[in-house]
Amino acid sequence: MSNISGINHIGMTVPNIDEAFTFLKNAFGAKYAYDGLTYEDEPRKGPEVERMLGLSQGAAIVKQRMIVIGNGPNIEMFEIESDNKKAPLELEDNGYNHISLFVEDTDLAIEQAVNAGATALSEKHDNSRYEDTEGSSSVYVKSPWNSLIELQSIPNGYYYPENSESEVFIP
Numbered sequence: 716m717s718n719i720s721g722i723n724h725i726g727m728t729v730p731n732i733d734e735a736f737t738f739l740k741n742a743f744g745a746k747y748a749y750d751g752l753t754y755e756d757e758p759r760k761g762p763e764v765e766r767m768l769g770l771s772q773g774a775a776i777v778k779q780r781m782i783v784i785g786n787g788p789n790i791e792m793f794e795i796e797s798d799n800k801k802a803p804l805e806l807e808d809n810g811y812n813h814i815s816l817f818v819e820d821t822d823l824a825i826e827q828a829v830n831a832g833a834t835a836l837s838e839k840h841d842n843s844r845y846e847d848t849e850g851s852s853s854v855y856v857k858s859p860w861n862s863l864i865e866l867q868s869i870p871n872g873y874y875y876p877e878n879s880e881s882e883v884f885i886p
Contacts, residue, residue: 724789724790730860739782739784745784759779776794805863813862813863815866815867816867817868834857845873851869853867
């Protein structure tokens with residue numbers, strides 16, 4: 716038996732938390748929960764923080780915010796000053812590469828995201844196997860800081876292979 720209850724939050728590093736939050740609020744209705752670190756606080760930095768969090772030498776967390784989008788895992792945003800910045804992951808890169816938002820109306824979600832500053836990578840398209848029930852669709856958009864966000868609608872639910880061990884979480 717597992718001691719795991721579920722996913723609490725997903726971490727996302729952004730160039731500017733206030734701008735990123737404004738985008739996520741305007742595009743997806745994000746709500747502010749709390750700031751774990753503000754610009755007025757002493758930045759989290761130094762060898763011990765670098766060791767504990769896997770930061771590169773000299774990096775400093777200057778702001779940290781927890782937000783909520785709909786019903787599901789929270790998103791913890793970090794604003795980090797560092798000389799070792801890398802581009803966000805692309806879908807083919809190893810690692811956590813996108814978040815997916817379950818939406819009621821894909822067309823409306825695309826419109827809201829684009830109006831808030833996102834770039835749609837394509838028109839909406841069919842979902843993958845087991846997510847491709849009637850009326851389902853998805854599209855990837857890139858945020859203003861180039862993180863991938865999938866907008867996905869599955870109005871008629873999932874279906875599962877015979878060897879499935881669990882149904883997936885649906886907000």
